[in-house]
Amino acid sequence: GGNSISENVGPKHLINKKTVAKRAENMLWHKLPKSIYFRRGSLPIALDEVITDGHKRALIVTDRFLFNNGYADQITSVLKAAGVETEVFFEVEADPTLSVVRKGAELANSFKPDVIIALGGGSPMDAAKIMWVMYEHPETHFEELALRFMDIRKRIYKFPKMGVKAKMIAVTTTSGTGSEVTPFAV
Structure with missing residues (x-):
């Protein structure tokens, strides 16, 4: 008795534990980037x-629009002034194909960056993540990584250790995809 209420649940109901439903499922895991900068003008601070981490070679992955409108220059100018060599891959299109991602991975393999910077929305972010995997672990088959699974703890394929050759940094220009703070690519 007394477990139901006839109004919206509010702060006054939190005192009586009987009236608030208990969460039945615990969170499995939560993974976030080491640093998140999210204020206007924070790009130079993030860079x-x-x-200061001592990176010397940066590969910037973006789309043609952001490249042509000077957004990649905002990153390359700061890095070049600090003596960091840069290369820009700007062939990412909306919903990039695996052939475009492989082309970017080839550039990464020839340039040998120690940091990969994704600049843009969800498509450049996701493309850069896959390029990063292909660069760090060329023996990995993307098709095996893309297998579907219901529970992250029951993956069929063991994901390789990342961050050995290069660090991944995401500079988002849109909000909504969440790709900049997740380890997943679509």
């Missing part, structure tokens, strides 16, 4: 972390 300073790249410089």
Whole structure:
């Protein structure tokens, strides 16, 4: 008795534990990037972390629009002033194909970056993540990584250790995809 209420649940109901439903499922895991900068004008501060970490070669992955409108220049100018060599891959299109991603991975293999910077929305972010895997672990088959699974703890394929050759940084230009803070690519 007394377990139901006839109004919206509010702060006054939190005192009596009987009236609030108990969460039945515990969170499995939660993974976030080491640093998140999210204020207007924070790009130079975020890039300073790249410089102070001692990175010398940066691959920027973006789309043609952001490249042509100078957004990639905002990153390359700061990095070049600090002596970081840069290369820009700007062939990512909306919903990039695996052939475009492989082309970017080939550039990464020839340029040998120690940091990969994804600039843009969900498509450049996701493409850069897959390029990063292909660069760090060329023996990995993307098709095996893309297998569907219901529970993250019951994956069929063991994901390789990342961050040995290069660090991944995401600079988002849109909000909504969440790709900049997740380890997944669509």
